[in-house]
Amino acid sequence: MPPFGATGAVAEQLCAGALAVLRNNRRATHNPRTGMMARYTCPSPGLYPFQWFWDSCFHAVALAHLEPEVAREELELLLAARAPDGFIPHVVFWNRRTLFRHGLYWCWLQSRGLGVPRHSALIQPPVLALAVERYAEIAGDWELVRRALPDLDAYHNWLARVRDPDRDGLITIIAPWESGMDHKPSYDRALGLAYPAHPRDLAITPRLLDMANRVRGYHPRWLFARPDARGWRRFLVDDVLVNATYVASLRALARMHDAVECKASAGGGQWRTRAVRVEHAIRSRLRGPDAFFDDRDSRTGRLLPVRTVGGLTALLIEGLTDAEAAPLLAALGDPRAFGSTFVVPSVAMDEPSFQAAEMRYGASPLIWRGPVWININWLLVQALRRRGLHAEAKRIAASTIELVRRSGFREHYNPHTGEGYGARSFGWSTLVVDMLDGG
Numbered sequence: 001m002p003p004f005g006a007t008g009a010v011a012e013q014l015c016a017g018a019l020a021v022l023r024n025n026r027r028a029t030h031n032p033r034t035g036m037m038a039r040y041t042c043p044s045p046g047l048y049p050f051q052w053f054w055d056s057c058f059h060a061v062a063l064a065h066l067e068p069e070v071a072r073e074e075l076e077l078l079l080a081a082r083a084p085d086g087f088i089p090h091v092v093f094w095n096r097r098t099l100f101r102h103g104l105y106w107c108w109l110q111s112r113g114l115g116v117p118r119h120s121a122l123i124q125p126p127v128l129a130l131a132v133e134r135y136a137e138i139a140g141d142w143e144l145v146r147r148a149l150p151d152l153d154a155y156h157n158w159l160a161r162v163r164d165p166d167r168d169g170l171i172t173i174i175a176p177w178e179s180g181m182d183h184k185p186s187y188d189r190a191l192g193l194a195y196p197a198h199p200r201d202l203a204i205t206p207r208l209l210d211m212a213n214r215v216r217g218y219h220p221r222w223l224f225a226r227p228d229a230r231g232w233r234r235f236l237v238d239d240v241l242v243n244a245t246y247v248a249s250l251r252a253l254a255r256m257h258d259a260v261e262c263k264a265s266a267g268g269g270q271w272r273t274r275a276v277r278v279e280h281a282i283r284s285r286l287r288g289p290d291a292f293f294d295d296r297d298s299r300t301g302r303l304l305p306v307r308t309v310g311g312l313t314a315l316l317i318e319g320l321t322d323a324e325a326a327p328l329l330a331a332l333g334d335p336r337a338f339g340s341t342f343v344v345p346s347v348a349m350d351e352p353s354f355q356a357a358e359m360r361y362g363a364s365p366l367i368w369r370g371p372v373w374i375n376i377n378w379l380l381v382q383a384l385r386r387r388g389l390h391a392e393a394k395r396i397a398a399s400t401i402e403l404v405r406r407s408g409f410r411e412h413y414n415p416h417t418g419e420g421y422g423a424r425s426f427g428w429s430t431l432v433v434d435m436l437d438g439g
């Protein structure tokens with residue numbers, strides 16, 4: 001392997017490329033709160049033409065370096081999509097004409113009501129507070145933090161109130177899309193499929209689940225009802241990545257409250273207390289006998305022991321002891337597990353479900369079953385830096401730089417060859433600009 005790294009010309013080239021992607025994917029709409037036009041970035045114009053929750057958070061981090069004004073608008077628009085009860089949807093269909101033009105049936109399946117949907121009824125990994133904090137650090141704009149805190153508080157209260165139905169501290173997801181890792185193989189069994197699942201089942205079963213959730217009206221009472229919990233087409237999973245990003249966001253929220261509030265106010269105390277509770281729940285309930293972190297089927301209480309990169313995101317947990325982190329770091333460097341030529345594969349290479357190359361069933365892409373995703377690399381770089389593991393962070397940052405340099409801003413990449421797959425001009429791969437200093 002050539003020595004990785006981005007200095008001078010390479011860094012400039014990557015920043016110029018990132019800016020071109022973000023501008024190409026730029027859309028505008030009325031911000032319903034301010035009545036003013038606001039710019040946002042769709043993940044990829046052809047495949048993902050709306051505003052997606054965690055994609056927007058990542059776009060804002062990259063834009064904080066390149067065009068901070070636009071980053072602020074994108075974050076404020078996402079916050080403006082908050083419902084009065086605190087919920088923020090995973091996709092907002094600002095441009096409804098696109099829905100008509102493409103007749104995107106999944107938009108309808110994943111939302112409620114009979115009319116043309118305005119937004120989905122699902123969530124995505126709660127990385128918003130993390131993104132707001134990182135934006136403020138890069139752009140030096142703590143005014144936005146001050147304005148965003150009431151929304152962020154309401155959102156995190158909603159998550160705890162509605163998405164932790166058994167009050168164990170962990171957020172439960174109701175469909176694979178909610179983790180943002182659509183066909184992650186740890187879900188095969190939770191979907192009632194064999195492991196590894198047949199591609200046909202992977203393409204069809206999650207859509208049937210969407211249909212069942214739509215029939216339930218996406219209402220918590222029906223989604224989480226205990227007597228019915230094992231009922232027809234139900235998916236209730238305590239996901240490691242969702243909960244690790246949740247707890248990292250609670251920590252970020254606590255820090256932001258401390259940073260902008262006067263000493264007399266409550267500050268970040270209550271959020272830190274909640275973070276400690278959630279951390280304890282992840283460490284005690286999602287840790288397998290092999291000391292790796294696994295998703296858990298909340299209907300049966302059983303772990304779903306498939307080693308995916310989701311498990312590695314437990315490194316985001318600040319309260320994780322060095323002894324608990326050690327097996328994750330070992331797996332990260334292990335050439336049989338996650339230590340591929342280009343890191344970090346979304347599934348350990350020794351899992352039977354691992355596929356390095358792009359997968360499809362007919363027209364349906366089947367994703368998150370092996371290839372590398374840049375947003376996950378970014379999350380891991382954040383986690384490793386926070387733990388003071390700069391050499392490990394540097395290795396991931398350098399590999400990310402090399403992937404984008406070789407193959408451009410693609411949706412995902414082959415962990416052996418670096419070949420790019422899926423959507424082109426893909427928004428969050430511009431996160432590479434936040435990794436140029438090498439970790």
Ligand code: GLC
Nearest residue numbers: 043048052055180181182367
């Ligand atoms: C895919 C990804 C999801 C992402 C979306 C838009 O569905 O799995 O995480 O948010 O595309 O980019």
